[in-house]
Amino acid sequence: MGQWTQKTLTRKNWMAFTGLFLCFFLVIHLLGNLQLLLPDERAHLQFNAYSHLLSGNILIKIISWVLYASIIAHVVYAVIITLTNKRAGDVKYHYDRRGEVSKWYTRNMGLLGTIIFIFLVIHFRDFWYVYKFGSLPLDAQGNKDLYTLVVAVYSETWYVLLYVLCMVALCYHLLHGFFSAARTLGVYHPRYVQWIRVIGWIYSVGICAGFALIPIYVHFLK
Amino acid sequence: MHIRLKIWRQENSQDTGKMQDYALADVNPDMSFLEMLDMLNEQLLGQGQRAIEFDHDCREGICGQCGVMINGRAHGPLKNTTTCQLHMRSFRDGDTIYIEPFRATAFPVKCDLKIDRTAFDRVIQAGGYISVNTGQAPEANSIPVGHPIAEAAFDAAACIGCGACVAVCKNSSAALFTSAKITHLVLLPQGAVEAQERVRHMVDQMDAEGFGHCSNTEACEAECPQQISVLHIARMNWEYNKAQLLKK
Numbered sequence: 001m002g003q004w005t006q007k008t009l010t011r012k013n014w015m016a017f018t019g020l021f022l023c024f025f026l027v028i029h030l031l032g033n034l035q036l037l038l039p040d041e042r043a044h045l046q047f048n049a050y051s052h053l054l055s056g057n058i059l060i061k062i063i064s065w066v067l068y069a070s071i072i073a074h075v076v077y078a079v080i081i082t083l084t085n086k087r088a089g090d091v092k093y094h095y096d097r098r099g100e101v102s103k104w105y106t107r108n109m110g111l112l113g114t115i116i117f118i119f120l121v122i123h124f125r126d127f128w129y130v131y132k133f134g135s136l137p138l139d140a141q142g143n144k145d146l147y148t149l150v151v152a153v154y155s156e157t158w159y160v161l162l163y164v165l166c167m168v169a170l171c172y173h174l175l176h177g178f179f180s181a182a183r184t185l186g187v188y189h190p191r192y193v194q195w196i197r198v199i200g201w202i203y204s205v206g207i208c209a210g211f212a213l214i215p216i217y218v219h220f221l222k
Numbered sequence: 223m224h225i226r227l228k229i230w231r232q233e234n235s236q237d238t239g240k241m242q243d244y245a246l247a248d249v250n251p252d253m254s255f256l257e258m259l260d261m262l263n264e265q266l267l268g269q270g271q272r273a274i275e276f277d278h279d280c281r282e283g284i285c286g287q288c289g290v291m292i293n294g295r296a297h298g299p300l301k302n303t304t305t306c307q308l309h310m311r312s313f314r315d316g317d318t319i320y321i322e323p324f325r326a327t328a329f330p331v332k333c334d335l336k337i338d339r340t341a342f343d344r345v346i347q348a349g350g351y352i353s354v355n356t357g358q359a360p361e362a363n364s365i366p367v368g369h370p371i372a373e374a375a376f377d378a379a380a381c382i383g384c385g386a387c388v389a390v391c392k393n394s395s396a397a398l399f400t401s402a403k404i405t406h407l408v409l410l411p412q413g414a415v416e417a418q419e420r421v422r423h424m425v426d427q428m429d430a431e432g433f434g435h436c437s438n439t440e441a442c443e444a445e446c447p448q449q450i451s452v453l454h455i456a457r458m459n460w461e462y463n464k465a466q467l468l469k470k
Contacts, residue, residue, distance in 0.1 A: 008395075008435045009425055009462050081435050088327050088434030089394035094228070094241050095320035097294030098390050101301065101444035106437065107392050180438040186460025188453045 008084070009184075015077050016181035018070040023178060023203070025067055030210045036150065037217055047150075048143040051131065075117060082110050105172035106180075112173040119166035126153055154218040163215045171208035178203055223249040223310060226318040227262065229274055235332050241320075251311040255298065256281060256288060258310055259321075276335040283307040283447060286382030289389070290335045291322040296386035296445040304384065304447040324389035328396070328431045341431040342383050342399060348427035349420035350403040352412045365411050378406035380448040387442035387450075393434030398442040400428045401458030402450045408461055418465035425462055 032054070035047045054060045105112065127149070130136065136144040154160055178200040187193060224247050232239030246262055253261070256278050263273040279287035288305040292298035298308040313319060323331050328341040367375075379402070387398035404421050407413025413420070436455055443452045 007425060008429050008433075009459060010466075012435055012459075013463065085393035085395075085434035085437075088432055089325060089392070090327055091325045093291055093294055093322055093325060094230075095291075095294040095322070098296070098392070098441060100295065101390065102392075102439040102441035106439040109437065176438070183438045183452075183456045184436075184459055186456055186463055188456035188460055190453065193453060193456070 008081075011077055011081055012184045014073060015081065016184040018074040018077070019177050019181050021066065021070045022074065023174065023181075025063075025070075026174075026207050026211075030207055033214055034210065036147070036214050040222065044147045045139060045141055045143075047147045048139045048145055049141060051146045052143040055131070071120070075113075078110060078113055103176075106176045109173060109176060109180075112169045115166060115169040116173060119162075119169075122162075151218055151222050154215045154222075157219070160215045160219045164212045167208045167212040170211070171204050174204035174207065175200060223251055223313070223315045225249055225258075225310075225313065225316070227321060228318060229321045230323055230331075230335060231274070232323075232331055232334055235330055235338075239331065241322075249310055251309070253310045254281065254306055255292070255308040255310065256306050274335065275333045277337075278306060281306040284382060286384035286447075289324055289384040289386055291320070291324060291389060293320050296324065296390040297384075297447060301444050302447055302449050304382075307447075324385050326385075326388045326394035326433070328394065328433050329385060329388065337385070339383070339385050341433070342385065342396070344431060345396065345400055345424055345427045346403060349416070349423040350407070352407065353416060354412070367410060371409055375406050375409040378402045378409070378450065378454055381406075381446075381450050382448055384447060386445045386447065388433065390441045390445045391434070391436075392439065392441070393437055395436045395442075396428050396431070396433035397436035397455045397458065398446065398450055398452065400424050401454040404461060405454040405457045408457070417461060418468060421458065421461040421465050422469070425458070 032050055035050060036043055038046060099107065127146070130149060131144060131146055136146065136149065139145040139147070154163075179196055182193075182196045182200075187196060224245070227244040227246060228241045229244060230239060231242045244262060246258065246265070249258055249261065256276070259274060259276060266273055276290060277287045279285040281288070283304040283306055286304075289297060290305055292305065292308070297303055297305045299312055300308055321335065323329075323335045323337050329337045329339055332338050381399060381402040383399060385399075388394050388396050404424060407420060408417045438452070438455070440452050443450065
């Protein structure tokens with residue numbers, strides 16, 4: 001390993017930092033989206049006004065650039081780490097039952113991550129791209145009518161199913177990712193390790209249940 | 223007991239190697255796993271064939287020499303047990319048992335089930351020691367060490383370097399091994415002196431040997447014969463990050 005290649009622990013630190021920033025973003029994103037659950041009229045105007053507020057704010061703009069950078073860095077590091085790991089163990093066992101001593105989702109973060117990445121591409125195309133570069137009609141207050149687009153997209157059954165399935169993948173990814181990030185950054189005190197397990201569970205299930213609830217609610221009740 | 227065996231045979235480090243079938247009758251269930259291999263080797267030698275080579279030393283579960291993949295698990299189906307402490311009563315009559323060497327790019331196979339674990343030695347040489355002037359042993363009580371700290375350091379020092387953590391890891395990471403030694407020494411006043419250089423040098427060497435990243439799957443702790451805690455890995459990360467931040 002040359003002088004300029006990063007150490008394994010440094011790479012994992014970047015995975016942890018970017019991952020935890022994405023975790024933070026998900027909380028904000030969910031809180032904003034919960035406005036979709038308000039009564040029809042109120043949700044319509046408030047959600048559009050909120051979207052407009054976000055797109056105009058310089059602070060939000062900076063955060064959004066950090067967000068794009070985090071997603072890209074998280075993916076790039078994941079690929080580098082996976083390739084290094086492949087080289088570290090290139091001969092397979094003829095009979096392999098190592099899986100008995102660890103949880104399946106801890107061993108398949110790459111697979112879960114790929115599902116989430118594919119979801120993100122679809123998600124960006126359907127909402128982010130249309131909002132930023134498409135031509136959306138305006139609502140009564142003169143804001144771009146993202147709300148009507150969301151309701152239209154979530155009226156598709158297959159889309160809601162895909163969305164909910166991806167949230168299950170995200171849930172397992174977060175379940176290990178949140179806890180693993182804390183380990184990588186060096187939380188070794190047994191008491192805080194227990195807290196992080198519990199917080200990680202509440203966080204992962206809470207975030208994913210919240211995100212899955214929105215399309216289901218919109219699909220059946222709007 | 224009558225058992226069937228599928229064992230990795232490889233002439234030398236250059237040979238490609240392959241799994242080979244054997245059958246063994248009249249195996250006593252109270253035999254240790256290594257005694258069963260001894261019995262097979264007796265038969266092979268009697269037939270004029272080359273014996274199956276495998277590492278072993280104390281056969282008491284404390285030296286860390288023995289270690290093979292048995293039915294796809296490091297040190298066999300039991301958790302936290304060395305290969306020599308596994309007994310044939312853990313298997314059933316008529317079972318087929320797969321025996322393979324521990325696999326990792328950093329652990330090349332030398333012959334049959336024997337692997338080269340000197341990568342571990344080089345990780346230790348990189349910093350797994352304390353620098354002291356030699357001479358007479360100093361008075362033991364001149365440096366006070368609290369009992370809980372002494373116990374915690376000893377728990378980390380219990381690692382026998384068998385390599386099961388690397389073998390069971392999907393990334394062939396040596397994080398558990400390296401972190402155990404780092405934690406052992408950083409806990410004690412004698413080791414705290416060189417803590418920062420130690421963690422940087424040992425991590426550098428661990429990477430240079432070609433071990434993978436730690437994914438925190440915790441499989442290593444489950445298979446470790448000494449039940450070395452994965453929290454040592456977190457401690458290593460903490461010490462490493464601290465050392466990197468404070469590096470001059």
